[in-house]
């Protein structure tokens with residue numbers, strides 16, 4: 001089945017005899033997708049736009065050759081083993097080129113500064129792929145700090161001590177009550193100026209602090225969903241509060257918070273696109289740059305969307321696997 | 331004074347304990363009880379009479395509002411007392427078992443000795459298997475609590491408490507959540523524990539157990555301790571009119 005419901009509720013009346021029915025609905029779903037796809041296609045035919053998907057490729061995998069230029073005037077010698085030596089007139093140490101796929105000069109030729117000597121075929125990451133890597137880097141590092149911040153804020157939030165309780169409350173309310181974009185500007189321009197933060201650090205800080213507030217609420221509700229008898233049993237065995245939290249409460253809470261946590265982490269990946277406003281070349285900013293260079297606007301944004309989707313769906317698949325693994329004690 | 335220095339006869343001294351909950355519910359009124367080493371004391375009384383509250387003051391799951399509690403010679407509210415150290419010596423078994431659902435049966439029993447007493451894993455594991463075999467669950471050491479019946483879960487809970495080698499065991503209606511056919515297996519374990527000389531305070535509705543195993547039976551009502559007697563006299567010749575009424579209502 002294509003998209004099988006994960007839990008079949010008996011009271012919804014989904015029974016064996018309805019299997020045939022299901023196949024019909026699934027087929028209808030695929031058919032609808034095809035119709036929508038066709039509609040989009042014909043709509044795009046009507047507008048005056050030439051689709052040029054092949055233009056995107058160089059921005060994903062850059063296969064333009066690496067070229068070598070002469071820095072000064074000199075003379076070229078092609079050696080027997082295929083390497084090239086360039087002796088410069090001004091006495092600079094000679095340039096040795098070990099590998100060349102294309103040669104633009106001949107043996108013994110005199111060349112001038114700036115002349116192209118040779119090139120090597122190569123494949124390197126295109127701008128979009130570099131942007132994707134930056135987005136992954138931003139997300140992973142922010143995720144790490146967001147979970148730490150979230151855990152600390154959650155523990156402070158449920159603590160008996162009003163000082164830490166109030167601080168955590170204030171933090172969560174302020175962060176959840178203001179737009180991320182504004183927070184990014186404040187971190188970059190205000191904190192960034194005071195503490196001399198580079199863009200990347202500022203971006204990570206804003207994303208971690210923002211996501212941390214949401215994770216704190218998720219962890220707090222996870223902890224509070226554990227029956228109080230668990231803490232009582234742990235404490236009555238002589239465990240102190242941190243030990244009971246670490247080995248009894250948090251492992252159980254963690255399991256329950258996985259589904260909302262997955263949603264929050266997916267949000268983090270998507271929210272990371274906002275840091276492009278402080279000139280971090282993430283996937284979104286890379287997209288904007290490529291549009292400016294290639295004029296293949298539609299293709300670029302569809303590609304960018306697809307790359308985000310690959311990231312988020314990989315993450316949600318991974319979390320589903322963890323969930324399944326942890327469910328063996330139920 | 332440490333637990334090792336104390337050789338006195340009294341395991342539990344509760345001196346005129348008062349408990350008023352945050353909602354102003356006066357759950358305990360001047361309750362004074364002494365339990366001697368090796369004694370089994372059963373507490374009975376109607377619902378809401380304060381039995382659980384009293385039991386929970388004995389390991390400070392509830393703090394007292396007024397009065398004094400001394401466990402194995404250690405004054406609970408003395409500023410120098412570490413409550414965690416005191417609790418290591420007091421095992422507790424709950425009505426709802428409260429096993430750790432994310433851990434296997436064996437790990438439930440091993441967790442506290444490992445993390446609190448910081449004993450070696452091999453030693454703790456050997457002891458856990460011994461205890462689980464003793465409560466009749468030697469075959470089930472690697473399953474999760476959710477795969478056990480209520481009676482089996484409660485026996486694991488008893489083994490888990492015993493793993494800390496406590497000198498005092500508290501039971502709060504250990505059989506009330508069980509199907510009738512499983513009550514016997516849990517009471518059997520408790521009886522063998524009593525025979526080995528464990529000091530026990532048991533809140534229960536099992537009058538047969540009280541009559542057979544208890545050294546003394548206490549009757550509580552409305553936060554007050556009304557009767558403290560040997561079982562024979564307690565059941566056959568009740569000394570308080572409220573107890574007489576209570577016994578006739580349940581028998």
Ligand SMILES: Nc1ncnc2c1ncn2[C@@H]1O[C@H](COP(=O)(O)OP(=O)(O)OP(=O)(O)O)[C@@H](O)[C@H]1O
Nearest residue numbers: 351352353355357376377378379380381382383384
């Ligand atoms: N955490 C609490 N906060 C406020 N009031 C409480 C709390 N726990 C118990 N009480 C109240 O204290 C009184 C004594 O309760 P307790 O649970 O000790 O009774 P019990 O004798 O154990 O009853 P049962 O047989 O139903 O278990 C009751 O009136 C109860 O409502």
Ligand SMILES: [Mg+2]
Nearest residue numbers: 381382383503
């Ligand atoms: Mg009770």
